[in-house]
Amino acid sequence: MMSIMKPTRNLLFALCSMLVLGFLYYSSGKLHLHVWGQKPQPEAETVVSVGRVVGSVFDKQGFLMKLDGKLPPELEYKYGNLSEGACKPGYVAAKMTSIYPKFVKPASMFLDLNFKRLKNVNNYLPPFGFKTQENIIEVILSATKDYGLSPELNSLPCRRCVIVGNGGILSNKSLGSRIDEYDIIVRLNEAPVSGFDKDVGSKTTMRITYPEGAIQNPSRYEKDSLFVFSAFKPQDFRWLRQMIFKDNQRGVDGFWKSVAHQVPREPSEMRILNPFFIQEASFRFIGLPHNNGLMGKGNIPTLGAVAITMALHNCDEVAVAGFGYDMSTPHAPLHYYEKVKMSAIKESWTHNISKEKEFLRKLVKAGVITDLTNGILAPPGV
Ligand SMILES: *[C@@H]1O[C@H](CO)[C@@H](O)[C@H](O)[C@H]1NC(C)=O
Ligand SMILES: *[C@@H]1O[C@H](CO)[C@@H](O)[C@H](O)[C@H]1NC(C)=O
Ligand SMILES: *[C@@H]1O[C@H](CO)[C@@H](O)[C@H](O)[C@H]1NC(C)=O
Numbered sequence: 001m002m003s004i005m006k007p008t009r010n011l012l013f014a015l016c017s018m019l020v021l022g023f024l025y026y027s028s029g030k031l032h033l034h035v036w037g038q039k040p041q042p043e044a045e046t047v048v049s050v051g052r053v054v055g056s057v058f059d060k061q062g063f064l065m066k067l068d069g070k071l072p073p074e075l076e077y078k079y080g081n082l083s084e085g086a087c088k089p090g091y092v093a094a095k096m097t098s099i100y101p102k103f104v105k106p107a108s109m110f111l112d113l114n115f116k117r118l119k120n121v122n123n124y125l126p127p128f129g130f131k132t133q134e135n136i137i138e139v140i141l142s143a144t145k146d147y148g149l150s151p152e153l154n155s156l157p158c159r160r161c162v163i164v165g166n167g168g169i170l171s172n173k174s175l176g177s178r179i180d181e182y183d184i185i186v187r188l189n190e191a192p193v194s195g196f197d198k199d200v201g202s203k204t205t206m207r208i209t210y211p212e213g214a215i216q217n218p219s220r221y222e223k224d225s226l227f228v229f230s231a232f233k234p235q236d237f238r239w240l241r242q243m244i245f246k247d248n249q250r251g252v253d254g255f256w257k258s259v260a261h262q263v264p265r266e267p268s269e270m271r272i273l274n275p276f277f278i279q280e281a282s283f284r285f286i287g288l289p290h291n292n293g294l295m296g297k298g299n300i301p302t303l304g305a306v307a308i309t310m311a312l313h314n315c316d317e318v319a320v321a322g323f324g325y326d327m328s329t330p331h332a333p334l335h336y337y338e339k340v341k342m343s344a345i346k347e348s349w350t351h352n353i354s355k356e357k358e359f360l361r362k363l364v365k366a367g368v369i370t371d372l373t374n375g376i377l378a379p380p381g382v
Pocket of ligand 1: 079
């Protein structure tokens, strides 16, 4: 164990400083200019010309190269009679499959007691799977006892989800009431709601977080939301066990910044996010280096991309807000809730910002997801 832990320590350390910036690139004007300035030819276009030579209609990741928002005829027929604005059952999976034929919808949001049977993840170490963590996960799951959404959400014939990113692009757009209309409202890490409701809404169905990103002040946890845990490294599961069993006597170490010492949630309000979404986002959708299935340079998707991947499998319609960068407000803050400006952005060791953005652009361009703040397709810079 030690021999594994030691070399990864450096990686983890680097991971940390990176994850701190979380969505940095979503609002990253500077980095964006930098990356795109170096490579005036966007990667997608290079692939297109290669594709033409070999006559392929798909890019390296398996996405259709010619993307538009039009519905395939069979969907046109299926949804043609729905009234304007009605939720379209099965829309996201159908549209995703039409641009990415390898898409296989079933993938549960959270781990349950049958988790060891999940073939895609049982052979990968965190963050791409749970190998080596089976025992602790079993202990955690036998305490939480709940493994799904509320019965009300489960019984909806059509579920609309919104992933609220943390980008400053959310500021002053008064999208709060629009966000609150969604059935499932997903927030990430410590992004606050109170005091920002006008722009980001007031409801939270679930908050996806890792230890370093979790809200530290117990009074800031909103009621009635699920605490959804996304593990990036093995010690993350130990932290979760401590939070569940309220065992804050033991010290917590192995983290790159101070972490919450308590999470004011009942075990039944806690879930473990299926690590398949990290794996699928990284290796399949974004095309980050496989690195023998281990965490390595630039192969960890941001939590935002992970949440969107989860929603593709588990929602009927998906919207996002607070992702990307709006050129019309270049002085906007990096996050909607703090004063740090875009200029705080640095190149990331763990994430691959430009590659990840290409993936999100495909989803928006094809109309798989709706971008409420229009930051994902915004031009990279002037
Ligand atoms: C839509 O309405 C038309 C005309 O009423 C009907 O012929 C068609 O079968 C309907 N399509 C679906 C998918 O229900
Ligand atoms: C991101 O991906 C591109 C293209 O594969 C690569 O050239 C670049 O080095 C990667 N960046 C990081 C931070 O890994
Ligand atoms: C939002 O509006 C407030 C009040 O008008 C202003 O002080 C602030 O700078 C604006 N924020 C952004 C990011 O535009």
